Amino acid sequence: MQEHDLSFVRAEMVASQKPPVSDHGPVSWLRKNLFANMTDTIFTILGIALIVMIVPPVIQWAFIDAQWTGADRSVCATVVQGGTQPEGWSGACWAFVDAKFQQFMFGRYPIDERWRVYLTGFLFVALLVPLLLPSVPRKGLNAILLFVVFPIVGFFLLSGGVLGLRPVPTPLWGGLLVTLVLAYVGIAVSFPLGILLALGRRSQMPVVKLVCIVFIETIRGVPLITILFMASVMLPLFLPPGTSFDKLLRALVGVALFASAYMAEVIRGGLQAIPKGQYEGADALGLSFWKKMNLVVLPQAIKLVIPGIVNTFIGLFKDTSLVYIIGMFDLLGAVRQNFADANWASPQTPITGLVFAGFVFWLFCFGMSRYSIFMERRLDTGHKR
Structure with a gap:
C-alpha cells in the first residue's frame, strides 16, 4: 500500500484575519455609494459643491x-x-x-375658547396613534371612533352652540386649524368614496359604470381651484332662495370630491394588478361580491398601491392652501394675511x-x-x- 506524504497538510487552523480596510467601514461605504465609478464620482463632487454653496448661507440667514x-x-x-x-x-x-x-x-x-381646539386636537391624536400602531388591538373599534364618532364630537366642540358652549362661526376659524380640518375630512371621505368609485368603474352594470366614469373624468379634468369656485360661488345659485351652506362646508365638499376622483384611479390600478385567479378563486368559494372584495381582492389591491394612496393624501394636504382663493385663511392664508400688518x-x-x-x-x-x-x-x- 502506497504511503502518502502529508507534510504539506496544515495541522492547525490559521487565525482569522480582519478583512481589508477597503471592504468594511467608512472607506468601503464611500467607495460603494459615492465613488463606485466615474459617473458616481462626478455627481458626488457636484453634490458636495452644491451643499457648500447653499447650506452655509441658509444657516447664516436662518440661525446666526x-x-x-x-x-x-x-x-x-x-x-x-x-x-x-x-x-x-x-x-x-x-x-x-x-x-x-x-x-x-x-x-x-376666540382666545378664551381655544381650549376647545386643544381638546379636539388631543382627542384626534389619542385616536390616531393607536390606529397607526400595528401592535394595538381593536382596530375596528378604533376606526369607528376616529372616523364616525370623532367628527361629530369635534364639530360640536369647535362650533359650539350645545352644552353651554359659546358658538364660534367658521369665518373665525383659520390657520393650521382649517388646514387640518380640510385635510382630515378630505382623507376620511376620499378613501372610502374612492374605493366605491373604483369598484363602480369596473362594474358590469352599464349605468353604474357610466356614472362613475363621467364623475371621475370630469373631476380630474378640471383644477381644484375650479371645483372650489364652483362650490363657493356657483353652488348657492342652484339652491332654493334663502338656502345657504357654510363656506367651510362647501370647501370640504369640493376638496373631498376632488380627492375622491384621484383616489378612485389609484385604487383601480391596484384592482387591475390583482391576478384573475384571485377573483376566480373567491367565486369558486361561493363568496358574494362584497365578501369577495372585502376579504380577498381589496386587501391585496390596497397593499399594492400604498405609495399612490399616500401620495394622494400628501397632495391633498398641500392643496388645502388653495382655499385662500375663496377667502378662507388656512395656514398659508393666515401667514400671507399678516404680511399686511404695518x-x-x-x-x-x-x-x-x-x-x-x-x-x-x-x-x-x-x-x-x-x-x-x-x-x-x-x-x-x-x-x-
Whole structure:
C-alpha cells in the first residue's frame, strides 16, 4: 500500500484575519455609494459643491443672523428702513413668527375658547396613534371612533352652540386649524368614496359604470381651484332662495370630491394588478361580491398601491392652501394675511413667514411619507423567501 506524504497538510487552523480596510467601514461605504465609478464620482463632487454653496448661507440667514424676539418691525429692519439693524443686514425675522404664532395656528378663533381646539386636537391624536400602531388591538373599534364618532364630537366642540358652549362661526376659524380640518375630512371621505368609485368603474352594470366614469373624468379634468369656485360661488345659485351652506362646508365638499376622483384611479390600478385567479378563486368559494372584495381582492389591491394612496393624501394636504382663493385663511392664508400688518412690514418678514409655513407643511407630509414606507415594509411579504 502506497504511503502518502502529508507534510504539506496544515495541522492547525490559521487565525482569522480582519478583512481589508477597503471592504468594511467608512472607506468601503464611500467607495460603494459615492465613488463606485466615474459617473458616481462626478455627481458626488457636484453634490458636495452644491451643499457648500447653499447650506452655509441658509444657516447664516436662518440661525446666526436671525432675530428671534422683538415687539415690532424695528428688530427686522435696517437703520435706513427705520429699524435697528445695520445697513446690509439680512436674516430671518423669527420674531414675526413668534408674535403671530397664535394666529397662524388658530386664525381669529376666540382666545378664551381655544381650549376647545386643544381638546379636539388631543382627542384626534389619542385616536390616531393607536390606529397607526400595528401592535394595538381593536382596530375596528378604533376606526369607528376616529372616523364616525370623532367628527361629530369635534364639530360640536369647535362650533359650539350645545352644552353651554359659546358658538364660534367658521369665518373665525383659520390657520393650521382649517388646514387640518380640510385635510382630515378630505382623507376620511376620499378613501372610502374612492374605493366605491373604483369598484363602480369596473362594474358590469352599464349605468353604474357610466356614472362613475363621467364623475371621475370630469373631476380630474378640471383644477381644484375650479371645483372650489364652483362650490363657493356657483353652488348657492342652484339652491332654493334663502338656502345657504357654510363656506367651510362647501370647501370640504369640493376638496373631498376632488380627492375622491384621484383616489378612485389609484385604487383601480391596484384592482387591475390583482391576478384573475384571485377573483376566480373567491367565486369558486361561493363568496358574494362584497365578501369577495372585502376579504380577498381589496386587501391585496390596497397593499399594492400604498405609495399612490399616500401620495394622494400628501397632495391633498398641500392643496388645502388653495382655499385662500375663496377667502378662507388656512395656514398659508393666515401667514400671507399678516404680511399686511404695518407693525411688521419689513423686507425679511414675508420670506420668513413663508419658510415657516413651508416647514410646517413639510413636517406633516414627511411624516405621512415615512409612515407609508414603514407600512410598505411591514406588508411586503408576498415575495419574501
